[in-house]
Amino acid sequence: MGITTSLAFDLFQIQKLSNQDKEQLRLLIIDFFAASYAGYKQNRDFNHAVERVVCCQRGVEEAFVFLQRGRYPAAKAAFMNSIYGHGAELDDGNKKAMGHVGVHVIPAVFALADKLNSTNEEVLVALATGYEAYIRISSAAQPGMVQRGFHSTGMAGTLACSAACARLYHLDAQGIEDAIALATTLSGGLLSYGESRPAIKPLNPAKAAENGIFAAMLASEGVKGPLKALEGPNGWFHAVTSKIEKDMLKGGDHLLIHECYFKLYPSCRHTHCGIEAAINLHKRIKAEDIKAVYVYIYPNAIKLAGQIHFPQNQDETKFSIHYTLACALQYGTYGIKDMEYTKLSDEIVNLINRIHLISDEAMEDRSKNIRGTRVEVVKKNGEVIKEAVLVPKGDPEKPLGRQDILGKLEECALGCAGQKTLEKLIRMIEDLDGDGEFINPISVTGEL
Helix, strand or coil, rough: CCCHHHHHHHHHHCCCCCCHHHHHHHHHHHHHHHHHHHHHHHHHHHHHHHHHHHHHHHCCCCCCCCCCCEEEHHHHHHHHHHHHHHHCCCCEECCCCCCCCCHHHHHHHHHHHHHCEHHHHHHHHHHHHHHHHHHHHHHHCHHHHCCCCEEEHHHHHHHHHHHHHHHHHCCCHHHHHHHHHHHHCCCCEEEHHHHCCHHHHCCCCCCCCHHHHHHHHHHHHCHHHHCCCCCCCHHHHHHHHHCCCCHCCCCCCCCCCHHHHCCCCCCCHHHHHHHHHHHHHCCCCCHHHHEEEEEEEEEHHHHHHCCCCCCCCCHHHCCCCCHHHHHHHCCCCCCCCHHHHHHCCCHHHHHCCCCCEEHHHHHHHHHCCCECEEEEEECCCCEEEEEEECCCCCCCCCCCHHHHHHHHHHHHHCCCCHHHHHHHHHHHHHCCCCCCCCCHHHHHHHCC
C-alpha cells in the first residue's frame, strides 16, 4: 500500500472522538476566534483590500463570514475567514509540522458544513481529520519544505482541508485519497513574505481553505486524482522536499490535535522563546545597563523572522526577532499594543542595535520537541546574564489553561464584540457536540 493510500485509510479510521478529543477541539475553535478578532483589527489595510476584491463576487448564499451578516459561497467564505484568522499571528500551530493548522481547517470545515447542513458530530470528526492530515503530511516534509522556501501552512494546508471536507461529503477512504490527490495540484504558498511585505501571508492559508473545499467538491462528484499523488516521482513530496520523514506519517495512540500549540504573543512562533526569555530578563536587568545582547537561535528562525530589524508597520513587527525581543526587554511584556511601529522609540532602537543573532543548531531538536532560544545579555560592567527558553508557553509541554484561552479571546475581541456576544459565542462552541445540527458560531459575530 502506497503512502497516499495508506494515509487516506488511516484518516478514514477517525470515526469516534473521545470527550478529551472534543474538548481539545473546542479550545482550538475558541482560540481561532481570538486570533480572528485580532487579525481583523491588526491587518486592517490588507483585509480591506481583500474585501474590496472578494466581497463583490458574492454568489449563492451558503456560508457565514466573520463579522458580516450576509452569506457567501462556501469556498469564498472559507477564504475570507482564513484571511482574518491569520492576520495577527495568534493562531494555533504544530512544531513538527512547522506551520499553522486551525486557520485553514476550521474555516474550510465550518463553511462547507454551512452549505451541507452537517451535524456537530460530522464537523468535529472533519476537524480532527484535517488536523491529523496536516500534521502528518507537513511533518513528513520538514525541514526540507521550509528549506526550499515553501510555506507549509499553504502547501500542506490545502491537502489537509481537502481531507477534512471529504469527511463532510461522507466519502470513503478512496474518496479521501482522491480529494488529497486533487489537492496536491492545487496547493501553493511561499515564504517570501518573511523578507518583505508580510501582510500578504494570510493568502497562503486562505487559498488552502478555498482550494481544499474545491478539491473535496470534485472528489464528491467522482473526479479521480492521480495515483501516488504524494510519493510518486512527480508527486507532491518530490516537489517540496528532498527527503520524506516516513515515520512522521504514522499515527500514534492519540490524535495529533493534542500536540498543537497555542500562542500568547502576536508574532511569528519563532520569536516566542526569545520574547519569553527577554521578559524573564527584564526582571533582572535595566535596559540602560545593557551593552550587548546575543541571541542564540536555530537557523530557520533567523531565515523566517530574523531579517527585519526595524519594522516599519504592524505587519513587519510580527516577523522581527529584534523588535519583539527589544520590546520585551524594555517593557517586560509583549502584546497587541506593542505591534504599533510607532513604538520604535530611541530606547527600542538603541536596544535593537545591540542585538546580535547567532545561528545555533543546538536550539532545535525535533525529536525532543525543542525549538528554543538562549539570550545572553552583557552589561556595561562586563557581567553576563543568561536566560534560555527551550519550549515556549502554550506548547503541550507548557500548556495554557482554559481560562488563559478565554482571556485571550476577551482581549483580542476588545472593540469588536461585547460581553454578551462573546458569551453567546462560547455557548455555541460548547454546544458543538452530539448529533445535533451544526450552527456555525461565526454567525453570531455579525449580529448587531
